[in-house]
Amino acid sequence: MVCSQPHVYTAIFILHAVKACALDSYIAAVYEHSVILSEDTNIPVSREDALMLMNKNMDVLEEAIKAAALQGARIIVTPEDGVYGWVFTRETIYPYLEDIPDPQVNWIPCTDPERFAPAPVQERLSCIARSNAIFVVANIGDKKPCNSSDPKCPNNGHYQYNTDVVFDSEGKLVARYHKYNLFMSETQFDYPKEPELVTFNTPFGKFGLFTCFDILFHDPAVTLVSELQVDTVLFTTAWMNVLPHLTAIEFHSAWAMGLGVNFLAADTHNTSMAMTGSGIYAPDGPRAFHYDMETENGHLLVAELSSHPRLSPAYPAAVNWSAYAKSVKRFSSDDHDFNGIIFFDQFTFTELSKPEGNLTVCQKDLCCHLSYRMAEKQKDEVYVLGAFDGLHVVEGQYYLQICILLKCESTDLKTCGQPVAIAQTKFETFSLSGTFGTTYVFPEVLVSGVQLAPGEFQVLSDGRLISQNGTSKPVLTVALFGRCYEKDPPQPQSTLL
Numbered sequence: 001m002v003c004s005q006p007h008v009y010t011a012i013f014i015l016h017a018v019k020a021c022a023l024d025s026y027i028a029a030v031y032e033h034s035v036i037l038s039e040d041t042n043i044p045v046s047r048e049d050a051l052m053l054m055n056k057n058m059d060v061l062e063e064a065i066k067a068a069a070l071q072g073a074r075i076i077v078t079p080e081d082g083v084y085g086w087v088f089t090r091e092t093i094y095p096y097l098e099d100i101p102d103p104q105v106n107w108i109p110c111t112d113p114e115r116f117a118p119a120p121v122q123e124r125l126s127c128i129a130r131s132n133a134i135f136v137v138a139n140i141g142d143k144k145p146c147n148s149s150d151p152k153c154p155n156n157g158h159y160q161y162n163t164d165v166v167f168d169s170e171g172k173l174v175a176r177y178h179k180y181n182l183f184m185s186e187t188q189f190d191y192p193k194e195p196e197l198v199t200f201n202t203p204f205g206k207f208g209l210f211t212c213f214d215i216l217f218h219d220p221a222v223t224l225v226s227e228l229q230v231d232t233v234l235f236t237t238a239w240m241n242v243l244p245h246l247t248a249i250e251f252h253s254a255w256a257m258g259l260g261v262n263f264l265a266a267d268t269h270n271t272s273m274a275m276t277g278s279g280i281y282a283p284d285g286p287r288a289f290h291y292d293m294e295t296e297n298g299h300l301l302v303a304e305l306s307s308h309p310r311l312s313p314a315y316p317a318a319v320n321w322s323a324y325a326k327s328v329k330r331f332s333s334d335d336h337d338f339n340g341i342i343f344f345d346q347f348t349f350t351e352l353s354k355p356e357g358n359l360t361v362c363q364k365d366l367c368c369h370l371s372y373r374m375a376e377k378q379k380d381e382v383y384v385l386g387a388f389d390g391l392h393v394v395e396g397q398y399y400l401q402i403c404i405l406l407k408c409e410s411t412d413l414k415t416c417g418q419p420v421a422i423a424q425t426k427f428e429t430f431s432l433s434g435t436f437g438t439t440y441v442f443p444e445v446l447v448s449g450v451q452l453a454p455g456e457f458q459v460l461s462d463g464r465l466i467s468q469n470g471t472s473k474p475v476l477t478v479a480l481f482g483r484c485y486e487k488d489p490p491q492p493q494s495t496l497l
């Protein structure tokens with residue numbers, strides 16, 4: 001339908017028109033919430049105490065949601081574990097759970113709270129969405145009763161799921177997603193039997209959702225984009241940052257660019273667990289991001305996004321990630337290669353010993369090429385080019401191919417790959433490419449202070465990650481993070497089948 005000028009309509013009709021009218025762009029919000037944690041998560045609490053804690057968190061979320069709506073946001077994402085924090089056993093999380101129905105039941109908890117068993121958390125979230133006329137995405141816990149006729153039924157007679165819910169601007173439950181790739185410590189939750197592909201349509205595009213550790217795996221994350229063609233991914237997370245290549249803002253923005261979708265990422269904020277890093281990311285770069293290891297404050301981000309951002313239907317297939325790298329010969333010999341560790345993985349490194357140059361480093365099937373020019377080579381800073389082609393096995397098992405340019409923690413080459421957050425060296429230009437055996441490659445650029453560099457780099461169709469004029473801040477990491485999903489070993493949940 002055509003979007004006419006509102007002034008010719010009555011107020012009520014305007015509301016209706018706004019709802020039905022297809023929009024080319026919309027305002028999105030994410031809230032990085034500093035979760036109020038319960039005092040002791042090893043002792044079971046009463047339902048009343050659980051509700052008290054959840055209401056304290058929802059008090060804060062409500063203020064953020066109000067502020068977002070006042071700035072015109074149509075949708076807001078709040079973080080994983082944002083309502084109850086982290087609770088460590090099946091028993092101690094139980095009082096926080098509610099039975100969350102399939103959205104097909106067409107339920108507005110705010111106006112019909114008695115329809116199912118009491119569900120004060122869903123009721124409150126629904127009312128917040130409704131009274132502020134904004135879509136609200138939250139992460140809460142679902143419980144589903146089962147009995148002995150089901151041999152897999154857990155001892156307490158309930159399946160327990162880490163769950164994302166979405167309430168639309170009238171407060172209706174429109175989406176429910178059970179996290180499929182649980183992170184190692186989430187023993188309080190069960191794996192759903194199948195990965196769920198959860199989407200919903202709005203006048204501002206098609207949305208899909210998944211949670212935290214899901215982002216490292218093919219299902220449901222990649223399928224939502226490549227097959228169900230969502231425009232925007234809604235992502236709740238409690239991400240523990242790992243430098244140099246798995247920091248929240250860095251990896252999540254790279255996923256958006258690699259798969260060519262909008263990505264709304266809301267992280268919990270807890271500096272003692274290195275949890276910070278939320279953003280509103282478009283395929284061509286971040287629109288807003290937040291990283292703060294200095295304070296314990298929450299933070300609201302609001303930015304405008306295109307409703308249908310996919311650059312072309314063929315994107316990212318339009319990028320041949322290995323075309324350039326396979327078309328050139330080695331830039332340099334392996335004479336000075338050495339080994340080093342990044343997050344438990346053994347990389348092959350070579351040093352950027354000159355202020356400018358062309359380097360190649362290889363490991364197994366992966367060769368990485370770098371052309372670069374530094375503004376000035378600093379005596380007290382060392383950069384290396386690294387390659388990794390192998391199975392990562394710590395905190396989950398997933399097969400990686402990575403090309404990476406990074407600053408070493410000190411001038412001692414033994415420290416290359418260790419976390420470092422500050423740099424002085426500016427690059428006037430760089431071009432990184434690799435002979436990837438996968439089409440899933442996520443381009444990362446991280447600069448001094450653990451910040452992003454919107455608009456200061458791009459990916460060419462031949463697979464080069466380039467910065468023509470360099471980044472305005474000194475470089476920490478430039479990487480092509482490749483995932484070879486077909487080489488992954490069986491995942492923990494596969495034993496359920």
Ligand SMILES: CC(C)(CO)[C@@H](O)C(=O)NCCC(=O)NCCS
Pocket residue numbers: 080086182183185186212213237238239240241242246394395
């Ligand atoms: C970066 C990574 C993957 C390295 O192992 C790890 O530090 C990370 O943030 N994992 C995802 C965390 C997650 O699912 N949290 C929810 C429950 S606590």
